[in-house]
Every structure is written in structure tokens, then in C-alpha cells.
Amino acid sequence: MKNSYQRNQTTEFLLLGLSDNPKVQTFLFLLFLVFYMITLAGDLFIMLLVALDPKLHNPMYLFLANFSFVDICLISAIVPQFLRNLISTRQTISFVGCLTQFFFFGVMANAECLLLAVMGYDRYVAIYSPLNYSLVMSSKTCGMLVAAAYVISVLHSLLYTLMSSQLSFCGSNKIHHFFCDFPPLLKLSCSDTSIEQLVVSTEGMAMLLVPFLFLVASYTTVVRTILKSRSVEGRWKAFSTCSSHLTVVALYYSSLLFMYFKPLSSYSLDYDRVVSVVYSAIVPMLNPFIYSLRNKDIARASRRVLNRWIMHTR
Template sequence: MERRNSTVVTEFLLLGLSNVPEHQMVLFGVFLTMYIFNVLGNSIIITIIRVEPQLHTPMYFFLSNLSFVDICLTSITVPKMLANIILGSKSISLVSCFVQIFLFHSVGNMDSFLLAVMAYDRYIAICDPLHYATVVNKRRCIQLVAISWLVVSLHAVLFAVMTSTLSYCGPNTIHHFFCDLPPLMKLSCSDISTNELIVFIEGSLIVMGPCLFILFSYAAILMALLKMHSVEGRYKAFSTCASHLTVVVMFYGTVIFMYFRPLSSYSFDYDRVVSVMYSAVTPMLNPFIYSLRNKEVKGALYRAIRR
């Protein structure tokens, strides 16, 4: 395809989730409520873990990082959408759009890396409990989180640079409520075949790598649970993994469906709804999933309320 001047398009228009005027205030109320619950719920988790000495363990260190990432993930997309609804504006500059892509893919993939690190933590705790304190120490936890941030940041830089170097000659309407890779690449007047290949190969490594690691970790955990003679011990070990598995299924189910398909198969209306799941709904539900199924978190929250 002929490459034309990329300066023709100076901004993009985000259509949001609906073009019907009567739906705008309903969407504003729903997403504002979800955003408030997300920030409050995850902030409570972070605060409880910080102030309760009983929760100063590797598992809750990773959980507090996950809560922080969930706040950031929703804050990258939802406030802009809410502002557009209130102001009646749909525009977003090219620079802001590419920055949003970088932030969304770095923070979003950090979510999957933290889920993998938490699976590693559960694997050591259940399969090698005698060496848990030495293997998963404070230094190792900080190193795992720091390395994860480095990897996802490099991944996000690649995606942001890749989209920013494409030519956009019009139309400039993004059928989404935030700047994301698939709808943006469909607007390009450049040849995107190489970009699609890079997204599939590199994206598969970044997304499916942690996913496969989680699957192998839980396969080993399942084998260890089956060898346990104590039913009570087996139930206790499984209960510590149930919340994590719930989040993993919710997160990866929507992400794999959204990004591991050819661009030609994307449906704007359906995919916008799917993207709401991993960008807004799952981050909001995470603190409730972990707190409602976790006796230690519920006990710490009860003590904090009493104080």
C-alpha cells in the first residue's frame, strides 16, 4: 500500500462505547462507579497489607503490587473516557494516544507478570515449603518485580514506537474508548503485515510466557496436593490458590481473545465490550476476590475497622 504523509492526521477521535446520546450519562455513571470501587478497594488492600505486620509476607507483597497496578491500569483509560463524556469531546492528540498505548501495554502486561510471580510464590510454598523462606526472600521479591517492570516497559516501548511510525491518512476515528493497538493499526494507510507479525510473535512471548508458567506451576501444585494425605491440609493449600486462579482465568480469558486474532476478524462493537472486562471490570473485582476468599485479609480488615 502506498505510504502517504503521516501529518495529514493530527488527532484521533475516540467513539467510546456508544454513539447514542441517551447512553452517555448512563455510561458515565457506570464507569465512574466502577472506577471509584477500583481505587477504593485496591487502596484498602494496599493500606491493610502495609499496616498489618501479619501480612508482611511475599504473597501479600505481590498482592499489594497487583493492587497498585490495577489502579494504574484503570486510571490510564477510564478518566479520559469520563472527561470526554462530560466535555462532549472525542478528540485525543497523536502524542497522547501513543503515550496511552505505552502506559496501557506496560501496566497491562505487568498484571500478567505479577500473576506469574504469584504462581511461583504459591508453587514454592506448597511444593517446597522447607526452603520457602530462603528462596522467596525480600530481596528475591524486589528483584522479580523490578525485572518484570523492565521487561514490560521494553515491550510497551516497542509497541508505542511501532504504531507512532505508521502513516495515518484518514479516517481518524477509533472505534474504541481508548487508544489500543488493533483499532489503531486498522486506521493506518501503511503496510502493516510486518507489524502484525511482530505483534503476534513478540506479543505471544510476553503474554503467553507468563500464562504457560502459571499453567506449569499449577500443574505441579495439583500433583503435590494429590499426594497430600491430610484432607484439611489439601483444602487449606487449595484455598490459598483459588483466588489467584479466579483472577488468572478472568484476565487471560479476555486478553487472549482480544489480541491473538487476525485484525480482519475484529468486531468493533463486540471487542469494545470484551476490552471493558480486562481494563475496568477485572481490576475492580480483584480486591473483592482476594479479600472475600482470604481469612487473613478479612481478619486484618476487621482489626483495622475496630481500631
């Protein structure tokens, strides 16, 4: 065990990225740089808006601000390293660096899943039991839900990082991916990975499916409640409130379920790397727009904050 640990500590991986064509790499650098800058600007804008506008100090936007924070951390765990590799002659990452990247990516990816479930529960309470909303979704409850999402995500990612640290890599050091993720690491390892694959198919499946099934159950009740409403305007307003969240859920979960719920032997070097771009870069970039467009609260808050800033600078 000691020799294996020492070997792993000095292993250096070669991240093959998305293409070895120099022209394509230049295009990818510019594309992912744009993805990164848009994500930072959009999510920081939402976080700043929620912090500065008192009318957005409610559970819905508290969860949205945390979701924006997770988006920033998720894309920051992957894209800067990828951008560095695209312009560097040595597209490598140390074993410790690989585990570090994988740990933070895992924390944020799972936190997104759990926060989406929490946001779904918030919409469920708001529509199904509006009279009890302020009592059920108290500040203490909201804080506990957010804290639980982070703690569970850290513990889950720590488990997978510890499992990865015990793997042996005695053959090729080429990771057919643009960041350190669990499936390509398992595929590259020369260890017996049957236990790790069992954990993925049980604990890992539960980690994704439980929040997803909770969302399905919540929104099934929400849709039934909305359809019972006699007010057409009320129905439209309720559907409009939930549509943004459902769009993000559909984009995020469809790519994650495709990527992780299949045998390791069916892992595709090319297709899966493209799919992973969706949940690691494209979805975080789109989230601020999805949650902001057609959101009257965000529009009004933007005008209020802008007007206060103009008055302050005069």
C-alpha cells in the same frame, strides 16, 4: 519520514466510545464511574492494609500490593479519559495523547500478566517446597521479580509505542474504540502494517503465552502436590489459597487471549470493544473482592488495623 512524523504529531483522533446514544452514554458514565471508584477504594484498601500490618509483610502480600497498584494505574490510564469524553462535546484525543495512553496501558496490562506469573510461582514454592520457602522467596528475590516485571513491561510497551509512532494516518481519524489500543490503531493506519502484525504474532504472543504457560505448569504441579496430601483440611486450605489467584488468571487471560491472538482482519468493532471492557475495567474492579473474600489473613489484618485506629483516636 519527517513529513510523516509531523503529520502524525498534529493528528487528532476521534474516539467513538461504546455508544453514540446520549441515554446510553449517561448510563455508561455512571457505570464506569462506579467501576473506577470501587477499584480505587478496594485496591487502596489492600495496599494500605499490607503497609500497616506487619503480619502481611510476606511475599504473597507484597506481590498482591504491587498487583493492586498496577490495577489502579491500569484503570486510571483509560477510564478518566473515557469519562471525560462521555460528558464532552469533543470526544477527541491528540496523537501524542493517544500514544501516551497506549504506552501506560501497555505497561500496566503486561505488568499484570507478569505479576500473575510471579504470584503463581510464589504459590508453587509455598505448596511444593514449604520447607525451603523462606530461602527461595527471600526479600531480595521478591524485589528482583517485581522489578523485572516492571522493566520488561516498560520495554515491551515502549516497543509497541514506537511502532505506533511511525504509522501514517491519512484517512479517517475515527478510532472505533473507547481508548487507544494497538489493534484499532493498526486497522486505522494507511501504512503497511505487515511488520507490526508480525511482531504482534511473535513477540506479542510470547509476552502473553510464556507467563500463561508458566502458570499452567506451576499449577499443574501444585494440584498434583495437593492431591497427594492425606489431610483433607490441608487440601482444602491449599485449594482455598490458590482459588482466588486462579479466578483472576482465568478472567484476565481469557479476555486478553481472545482480544489479541487473532488476525487483524477479524477485529470486530462492537464485540471486541465489549471484551476489552472486561480486562480494562471489570477485572481490576473485581480483583480486590476476589483476593479479599474468604481470605482470613485479610480479615484478621482488617480487624487489627481497625482496632489500632480506634485505640489511637480515643
